[in-house]
Amino acid sequence: MFNAIVSADTLRTALDSVSVLVEECKLRLEEDGLEIRAVDPANVGMVDLSLSAAAFESYETDGGVIGVNLSRLEDIAGMAEADQLIHLELDEETRKLEIAIDGLEYTLALIDPDSIRQEPDLPDLDLAAEIILEGRDVNRAVKASDMVSDHIALGVDEAEDMFYVDAEGDTDDVHFELGREDLIDLTAGPARSLFSLDYLKDMNKAIPSDAEVRMELGEEFPVKMHFDIAEGQGTVTYMLAPRVQSD
Amino acid sequence: MRLDDYIEGFERDEAAHKRRLAKEKSYAITDHLEDVERQLEETLSGDALFGSTAPEIFVGRSGYPQVNSGVLSPVTDDHDPTDFATSGNWYADGLGIEDVLQRRTGLLNSQRSAKVDVEDVWDGFVGTQREVAIADQPVDVELGLDSTPEIDLSVDDISTPTGPRARAESADLAENPHVPRPVKKTLSDDDWRAEGAMTYLYRKGFDVYDVNTILSAGALGQGANRRLVPTRWSITAVDDTVGQYLRGQIRNAPSIDETQVWYNEYMGNKYWIVLSPGNWEFELVEMKAPESVWNPVGEAHYLASAHEGYEGRTSYVDETAGAYYASRLGVLEHLTDIGRQAKCLVLREVTDDYWAPVGVWQVREGVRNAFDDPGGLPDDIAGRYGVAETFREAVTGVAEQLPVSLGALRRKSEMVAGLQAQLSDF
Numbered sequence: 001m002f003n004a005i006v007s008a009d010t011l012r013t014a015l016d017s018v019s020v021l022v023e024e025c026k027l028r029l030e031e032d033g034l035e036i037r038a039v040d041p042a043n044v045g046m047v048d049l050s051l052s053a054a055a056f057e058s059y060e061t062d063g064g065v066i067g068v069n070l071s072r073l074e075d076i077a078g079m080a081e082a083d084q085l086i087h088l089e090l091d092e093e094t095r096k097l098e099i100a101i102d103g104l105e106y107t108l109a110l111i112d113p114d115s116i117r118q119e120p121d122l123p124d125l126d127l128a129a130e131i132i133l134e135g136r137d138v139n140r141a142v143k144a145s146d147m148v149s150d151h152i153a154l155g156v157d158e159a160e161d162m163f164y165v166d167a168e169g170d171t172d173d174v175h176f177e178l179g180r181e182d183l184i185d186l187t188a189g190p191a192r193s194l195f196s197l198d199y200l201k202d203m204n205k206a207i208p209s210d211a212e213v214r215m216e217l218g219e220e221f222p223v224k225m226h227f228d229i230a231e232g233q234g235t236v237t238y239m240l241a242p243r244v245q246s247d
Numbered sequence: 248m249r250l251d252d253y254i255e256g257f258e259r260d261e262a263a264h265k266r267r268l269a270k271e272k273s274y275a276i277t278d279h280l281e282d283v284e285r286q287l288e289e290t291l292s293g294d295a296l297f298g299s300t301a302p303e304i305f306v307g308r309s310g311y312p313q314v315n316s317g318v319l320s321p322v323t324d325d326h327d328p329t330d331f332a333t334s335g336n337w338y339a340d341g342l343g344i345e346d347v348l349q350r351r352t353g354l355l356n357s358q359r360s361a362k363v364d365v366e367d368v369w370d371g372f373v374g375t376q377r378e379v380a381i382a383d384q385p386v387d388v389e390l391g392l393d394s395t396p397e398i399d400l401s402v403d404d405i406s407t408p409t410g411p412r413a414r415a416e417s418a419d420l421a422e423n424p425h426v427p428r429p430v431k432k433t434l435s436d437d438d439w440r441a442e443g444a445m446t447y448l449y450r451k452g453f454d455v456y457d458v459n460t461i462l463s464a465g466a467l468g469q470g471a472n473r474r475l476v477p478t479r480w481s482i483t484a485v486d487d488t489v490g491q492y493l494r495g496q497i498r499n500a501p502s503i504d505e506t507q508v509w510y511n512e513y514m515g516n517k518y519w520i521v522l523s524p525g526n527w528e529f530e531l532v533e534m535k536a537p538e539s540v541w542n543p544v545g546e547a548h549y550l551a552s553a554h555e556g557y558e559g560r561t562s563y564v565d566e567t568a569g570a571y572y573a574s575r576l577g578v579l580e581h582l583t584d585i586g587r588q589a590k591c592l593v594l595r596e597v598t599d600d601y602w603a604p605v606g607v608w609q610v611r612e613g614v615r616n617a618f619d620d621p622g623g624l625p626d627d628i629a630g631r632y633g634v635a636e637t638f639r640e641a642v643t644g645v646a647e648q649l650p651v652s653l654g655a656l657r658r659k660s661e662m663v664a665g666l667q668a669q670l671s672d673f
Contacts, residue, residue, distance in 0.1 A: 042557035043669040243665030
């Protein structure tokens with residue numbers, strides 16, 4: 001059983017943060033909220049999302065897993081105004097999701113969850129540095145780097161006590177520094193890893209500019225980026241494998 | 248074989264090879280064009296030309312959707328017309344740049360302006376042209392020309408050069424063309440998308456050269472979408488489509504288990520192919536020497552690159568154009584043969600010995616044959632590869648042989664900058 005009402009804005013934000021990586025995913029219906037974990041087909045980028053029951057106007061379930069085509073669901077959610085409510089109800093018999101937006105009813109065929117790529121375990125990484133910064137600074141770094149290159153180095157300069165971004169292109173370079181005073185917080189440690197901008201650009205799209213992003217970084221290790229959505233009632237974690245230079 | 252032994256193997260041969268290439272390089276083409284003119288005069292009876300056509304057609308791209316579309320026929324009849332059509336055999340036969348230009352200048356392109364929309368066009372000039380394209384053997388055609396052929400040679404980075412041109416008034420089949428069964432099947436099924444039909448023909452043993460000619464004649468795809476496809480576009484479309492199919496074949500294949508460096512050279516182009524363990528990733532980096540054909544006035548090597556990750560590209564490449572898809576096809580054919588996937592970096596050095604462009608087939612064959620037994624290489628490295636401990640070691644070793652620094656390469660190459668890891672690696 002699943003029956004929930006949620007604002008279009010909240011649902012769209014949640015779906016967008018997943019759809020930048022995958023086309024279909026499993027929604028885990030937990031008693032205290034909705035959870036999605038998905039990894040892209042190349043096994044390079046991963047998203048872990050939870051949206052607490054408090055983010056919904058109403059939320060009832062006795063548990064279960066459903067598989068959805070994200071772009072379909074996003075299209076339907078896109079039919080609503082930002083402040084309109086979307087009613088989601090699982091029809092147990094037909095295994096379809098009934099979606100209602102102010103008189104508009106849409107019956108969405110679900111996907112067999114077993115046919116969707118198995119979500120991985122979150123690797124347990126011990127990352128030496130932690131940077132807390134504003135979403136808009138992530139955006140600036142990604143946008144500027146994208147002008148010159150297809151990849152970006154993220155690092156922490158322990159001696160200077162700062163977080164930096166480097167992008168090297170054919171001829172042009174971008175360097176961006178954020179000292180302790182420009183950051184919300186910094187735990188310095190040895191960290192520098194190179195990442196594909198293709199992935200970071202997609203992830204960046206889902207990071208609100210006013211979000212507080214907690215970034216965990218190591219040396220040639222995946223980066224983790226955590227931020228809140230839905231006024232703190234939901235959290236998103238992105239994890240991205242690096243491009244390695246040592247092999 | 249260790250990578251440094253492998254590299255030493257061909258360094259010894261380099262000097263001799265240079266001398267041989269220099270001898271090959273000649274500007275006798277102008278003389279040759281005069282011969283062609285003379286032969287043409289002898290062959291033409293009035294305004295008509297009768298004889299076998301090569302099983303290849305040429306469709307221009309300027310003015311699309313109203314294009315110049317032509318059949319290619321040898322101006323003398325002392326050759327098998329098949330020899331004039333672009334194919335992998337040219338590599339096997341060891342053709343040099345000059346040989347290719349000679350063959351192509353000996354081929355009259357009788358063309359006519361045509362609309363590309365050809366769904367049901369099987370009569371008239373375009374109809375004849377399409378019949379010629381889908382046939383697997385040369386077809387006798389009678390051509391009515393309305394002008395004296397213009398002796399010319401046009402070259403392109405993707406298409407094979409074409410020689411003299413004439414405007415054609417008519418083209419009539421003088422025999423029934425032989426059309427192979429799989430082509431009949433793709434032709435008659437007008438509900439079959441072009442991508443699927445191209446892949447089908449490739450799987451049935453047609454090489455990309457044949458598929459390209461058939462696609463170019465608008466003989467594949469869903470009925471309403473059937474159009475003449477300019478030769479240049481069609482070559483890349485076939486390389487890309489077949490490449491995507493092959494990439495799908497190795498998507499879940501195990502990775503190779505060592506870093507390998509393969510080498511080949513052809514027509515003044517040198518190819519270094521580095522295969523390294525991991526999920527599919529591909530990049531072509533081109534280094535074009537000053538005074539080579541595509542960098543005639545440059546003072547330094549001109550660098551270009553294009554890259555794709557495990558899931559492929561979503562857009563056409565910005566740099567390297569058709570060479571990207573042609574070299575990717577060569578590598579994917581090797582990987583599907585051995586049932587493995589790999590991270591693959593192709594480094595193409597265009598030396599100033601590449602004095603005239605012969606078309607992108609040269610890249611395709613250069614890469615394809617690196618994995619077999621490329622002619623012209625010393626026996627102890629031909630068809631073999633060097634082994635490196637890591638991708639980094641391979642690139643560092645190869646970089647010493649390249650005309651650009653490792654630093655410049657790192658800036659240009661996504662893969663040299665860093666190889667994409669997977670989350671499960673940690």
